[in-house]
Amino acid sequence: MSTTVTLKAVQRRFERSQNYRSKICTLSPREREGMHGSRFALIEGNSILDAGDLEAVQRWCRDAGVLSPRETVVAG
Numbered sequence: 001m002s003t004t005v006t007l008k009a010v011q012r013r014f015e016r017s018q019n020y021r022s023k024i025c026t027l028s029p030r031e032r033e034g035m036h037g038s039r040f041a042l043i044e045g046n047s048i049l050d051a052g053d054l055e056a057v058q059r060w061c062r063d064a065g066v067l068s069p070r071e072t073v074v075a076g
Contacts, residue, residue, distance in 0.1 A: 004074045005067065010057065013066040021045070024057055 011024050022044040027035060035041065038051035042060050050056065054073055061067035 002070055002072045005071045007054075007057065007073055007075045010061050010067055010073050014061055014064055017064050017066050022049070024060060027051070 007026075015023050022042065025041050025043055027039060027041055031041075032038060035048075035051040038056075039053055040051065040057050041048045042050040042056075050060070052059075054075060058067060058073050061073070062069070067073070
């Protein structure tokens with residue numbers, strides 16, 4: 001059975017695990033145009049490392065060890 005975790009909760013988990021050097025940001029509609037429609041970006045300093053949808057957010061968080069395989073991220 002899967003447990004849902006809010007986007008805000010995983011963003012906080014991720015930032016803490018990275019000592020606040022990297023973060024997951026929600027892109028504005030204008031920013032999305034330049035990122036091929038991606039809703040989220042992985043940012044370190046002033047650089048965008050990757051962009052994607054909720055599945056990408058889950059992947060980034062799992063790679064960082066802050067989201068278990070039984071947890072699913074939900075926006076909202």
